[in-house]
Amino acid sequence: MLWNLHLSITSMVFLMMVSISSLWKSIQLMLNNSAIVLEWDLSTINSSFIEFVVVLDWMSCLFLSFVSFISAMVLFYSKEYMHGHPHTERFLYLVLMFVLSMSLMICSPNLISILLGWDGLGLVSYVLVIFYQNEKSANAGMITVLSNRIGDVAILMSITIMFHFGSWNFYHYVNTFSDESFLLLSLVIIAAMTKSAQMPFSAWLPAAMAAPTPVSALVHSSTLVTAGVYLLIRFSPALINSSTQPTLLLIASLTMFMAGLGANFEYDLKKIIALSTLSQLGVMITTLAMGFPFLAFFHLLTHALFKALLFLCAGVMIHNMKEYQDIRTMGSTSKFMPLTVMCFNSANMALCGFPFLAGFYSKDLILEMAFSSNINSIIFFLLVFATALTVSYSARLFFFSISSTFKLSTFSNPFDNAKDMTYPMLMLSFASLASGCSLLWLIFPEPHMICLPLTLKMLPIFIIILSAIFGYSMTTNMTNTPLFKTPAIIHFMGSMWFLPWISGFSLGKPFLQTGNEFQHSLDKGWSELLGAQGIFDSLMISSKKVQLAQENTIKVFMFSFFLWIAFIILLKT
Known part of the structure; x- marks a missing residue:
């Protein structure tokens, strides 16, 4: 236990130092408009150089700083959350491997080295999802790893396609991609869609909630699910104005709308987040x-x-309520855990885009840029309704878990005395308050004038007010419309449009059954007969014959002599 404590503290201090130094280096590189490239040549195949490259520009350093900071807070938080667990040391090593894989993926401009971090994220996430070793965790881990393997195969095929470019460093070619590179760009988009759980690969993300809550805070904030978005940002010069852009826009908008709709009908606290x-x-x-x-x-x-703050606060609430995650059993937590509720509400309001919190600066700017850009009516309404649904499920979560009557008084005694859990929440709360304006000044130092009509300018405010009222009405059973009384419609909207069932059926029975048949017919059949095992048997038989022929016995000598005489006689006749 003492070794685990030292490992946790040492890792946390190291990650905080990495975070501070990366943030300072990012600001320096941004001001100088420069980048650092470290390159190691490993080998050469047909003029294609296999090399390990690390690119440190302002974007990679800034993202690495945020990943390190959130990971340090999660490790500090995990000391109390995982206290008493028999495999705490394994958990710490897995989290550190997760951070290492994400760091490798962030700083790599090479598809092969990206694949190392990409596969590392998938493998470690599978091990973390099945960490509690029960049937539910095993099923969730299986759908997670099978969904992500599709993206891994897409990355492998992209590496094969980039072979004819002469290098796997896509930085050299990303600005020169044309419609001839449609297949390569499509494979990269598929890989990003699987890792970021876009439709139709969305089912694995709520299922991954079977992992411990600190892992969820790390996975769903800055590491696994954001890897696909980060890869697309790196490929954005080739993506913009390409033939794949409208399809990606429609899929992402549908995913945004579908997830917001499903969260309004969900009762599991972690699944809502x-x-x-x-x-x-x-x-x-x-x-x-x-x-x-x-x-x-x-x-x-x-x-x-x-989002990391939301998960940490949810973990405190679940931890204090004896692992109950149903929000219908919570209520009046502000009386028992005022500090946790304060942090939870600040993160919730930042998620809704409340003015002058972190989410306001990014979401309001996204909406205004979308309203002023050339998008069609379908994308416009999906974006507006998705924003409304975000405020709706946030208000519903607030009223269900905080303002309603407490229903677990005989089972739990929630409190805010765990300092190892409250300190990281306070740090992330301060970051959620101050990061919005700071990052806006840092990333967009030049102000831009966005001119919109008054109706579009006031539309986000009306959306927030109306959606909060709607979310409150869902908690107090004020919605007596037939829409919310039909079980089939509620099941359709609350089950992510049947995507978990479709993913479980498509990834389960056909793929696993086909894989079993291939294993019996190929891996244990023709591959064994004609592959390594068959070659081994042939070599063993041949070597035994050669060994027998080389033995210096009179029997072998006489047999060889008479065989030679018979052969000469046959030749003469």
Whole structure:
């Protein structure tokens, strides 16, 4: 236990030092408009150089700083949350491997080295999802790893396609991609969609809530699910004005709307926040597909802070209520845990875009840029309704878990005395308050005038007010319309449009059954007969014959002599 404590503290201090130094280096590189490239040549194949490259520009350093800061807070938080667990040391090592994989992916401009971090994220996430070792965790881990393997295969195929460019460093070619590179760009988009859980690969993200809550705070804020968005930001010069851009815009908008709709019918606290993450990922990719990659990166950073804070606060509430996650069993938590509720509400309001919090600066700017850009009516209404649904489920979560009657008085005694859990929440709360304006001044130092009609300018405010009223009405059973009384409609909207069932059926029975048949017919059949095992058997038989022929016995000598005489006689006749 003492070793685990030292490991946790040492890792936390190291990550905080990395965060501070990366932030300072990012500001320096941004002011100098420069980048640092470190390159190691490993080997050469047909004029293609296999090399390990690290690029440190302002974007990678800034993202690395946020990842390190959130990881340090999660490790500090985990000391109390995982206290008494028999495998705490394994958990700490897995979290550090997760951070290392994400750091490798952030700083790599090479598809092969990106694949190392990409696969590392997928593997460690699977191990963390099944950390509690029960049937639910095993099923969630299986759908997570199978969904992400599709993206891994897409990255492998992209590496094969880039072979004819002469290098796998896409930085050299991303500005020169044309419609001839449609297949390569499509594979990169598919890989990003699987990792960021866009439709139809959305089912694994709520299922991954089977992992411990500190892991959820790390995964759903700045690491696993944002890897796809970050990859698309790096490929954004090729994505903008390409033939794949409208399709990506429609898929991301539908994902954003579907996740917000599902969160309004969900009662699991962690799954509500997970669907919120899915909705915000749709916002980021929608912004990216509209042609604003830096704005998507801005929202990615602000979202990472308040989403990590949301998960940490949810973890405290679940931890104090004896692992109950149903929001219908919570209520009046502000009387028992005022500090946690304060942090939870600040993160919730930042998520809704409350003025002058972190989410306001990014989401309001995204909406205004969307209203002033050339988008069709479908994308416009999906964006507006998704924003409304975000405020609705946030208000519903607030009234259900905080303002209603407390219903677990005989089972739990919630309190705010765990300092190892409250200090990281306070740090992230301060970051959620101050990061919005600071990042806005840093990433967009030049002010831009956005001129909109009064109706469009006031539309976000009306959306927030009306959606908050609607969310409150859902908690007090004031919605007596037939829409909310039909079980089929409620099941359709609350089950993510049947995507979990479709993913479980498509990834489960056909793929696993086909894989089993291939294993018996190929891996244990023809591959064994004609592959390594068959070659081994042939070599063993041949070597035994050679060994027998080389033995110096009179029997072998006489047999060889008479065989030679018979052969000569046959030749003469």
